[in-house]
Amino acid sequence: MTMLPARSFAQETMRTRPIPGTNETLPVIGLGADQIFIQTPEEDKNLPKSIIQAMTDMGGRVIDTPAFFGANELGQTFSGKPILGELITEMGLQEKLFLTGKITVKGKEEGIAHLEKTEQYANKRPMDLLLVHNMLEMNNHWPTLKAWKDSGRVRYIGTSLTRQKTYEGLEKFMKEEKPDFILTGYSMAHPQAAERVLPLALDMGIAVIGAEPFKAVVDGAYFNVVAGKQLPEWASEFDCETWAQFSLKYILSNPAMTCVLTETSRLHHAKDNLMAGYGRLPDETTRQRMSEHFRSL
Numbered sequence: 001m002t003m004l005p006a007r008s009f010a011q012e013t014m015r016t017r018p019i020p021g022t023n024e025t026l027p028v029i030g031l032g033a034d035q036i037f038i039q040t041p042e043e044d045k046n047l048p049k050s051i052i053q054a055m056t057d058m059g060g061r062v063i064d065t066p067a068f069f070g071a072n073e074l075g076q077t078f079s080g081k082p083i084l085g086e087l088i089t090e091m092g093l094q095e096k097l098f099l100t101g102k103i104t105v106k107g108k109e110e111g112i113a114h115l116e117k118t119e120q121y122a123n124k125r126p127m128d129l130l131l132v133h134n135m136l137e138m139n140n141h142w143p144t145l146k147a148w149k150d151s152g153r154v155r156y157i158g159t160s161l162t163r164q165k166t167y168e169g170l171e172k173f174m175k176e177e178k179p180d181f182i183l184t185g186y187s188m189a190h191p192q193a194a195e196r197v198l199p200l201a202l203d204m205g206i207a208v209i210g211a212e213p214f215k216a217v218v219d220g221a222y223f224n225v226v227a228g229k230q231l232p233e234w235a236s237e238f239d240c241e242t243w244a245q246f247s248l249k250y251i252l253s254n255p256a257m258t259c260v261l262t263e264t265s266r267l268h269h270a271k272d273n274l275m276a277g278y279g280r281l282p283d284e285t286t287r288q289r290m291s292e293h294f295r296s297l
């Protein structure tokens with residue numbers, strides 16, 4: 001059954017953006033690599049499935065797969081087999097979903113083994129998008145990704161880089177290698193990528209996946225800043241009903257953004273976030289107003 005948003009917008013499906021230079025589009029809100037996709041949560045065994053189902057019902061299809069082994073972005077390691085691959089196989093979504101994976105380990109051979117595990121655990125070949133995590137050992141891993149793309153083992157390749165004051169290394173890499181995708185952190189609290197990286201991506205035709213939409217120093221701290229504050233009335237001018245949508249609609253209204261990843265372990269938060277893919281987006285004047293308002297809180 002299709003679960004349409006409670007409010008009706010002119011647009012009945014989630015907004016999509018093209019992957020530059022292709023005929024393929026991506027829905028603008030995706031799911032991040034949350035802990036619930038690694039291990040079944042004891043308190044609600046059906047939760048991971050319900051969240052994936054809500055995403056597909058509401059028109060989404062992008063999931064960032066957890067770092068299947070080796071360290072993730074927080075330096076945590078997981079030795080078990082993440083449940084995500086089994087879930088999406090069970091749900092028959094293997095082909096429909098756009099799955100991303102990342103090399104998060106050092107060493108060329110270790111990187112290749114990591115990709116093979118990712119592919120095996122995600123149960124998808126070719127994978128849709130593989131990234132080098134935070135530009136780790138690009139000399140080792142980028143040639144591997146290029147070889148995998150040349151042989152048809154992955155459809156798109158690129159790198160991630162988040163939490164930087166400047167992104168000079170990423171800019172240089174984009175200019176030299178023209179990856180298909182980059183993944184970077186971008187939000188009102190961390191707007192640095194909008195200075196040069198996002199305009200460059202737009203200019204060069206590189207797709208951008210946004211991460212850390214709710215980060216202000218630590219995960220989810222955006223919500224500490226807005227806690228107890230009333231959403232401004234003018235947010236309704238761009239069909240925004242919650243603080244989560246306020247951040248996501250700010251991010252998505254940057255024309256370089258292709259898709260934003262949101263991480264949550266709660267079904268109602270997932271639906272809230274997915275709703276940001278519906279309705280109007282703020283214009284440039286409103287974006288400035290949003291940013292000033294956020295800074296004043």
Ligand SMILES: NC(=O)c1ccc[n+]([C@@H]2O[C@H](COP(=O)([O-])OP(=O)(O)OC[C@H]3O[C@@H](n4cnc5c(N)ncnc54)[C@H](OP(=O)(O)O)[C@@H]3O)[C@@H](O)[C@H]2O)c1
Pocket residue numbers: 031032033034064073102133134160161162183210211212213214215219220223244261262263264265266268269270272273
């Ligand atoms: N270098 C990289 O490759 C890299 C780096 C960082 C992130 N990423 C990717 O980007 C994804 C998202 O970024 P992130 O990890 O920084 O997380 P995030 O989405 O910015 O923040 C997650 C936090 O926000 C809370 N939250 C989510 N939706 C909410 C809502 N509607 N209302 C209230 N609270 C809400 C979550 O708590 P609840 O669980 O309680 O909802 C959680 O504490 C990651 O999962 C990962 O896939 C990649």
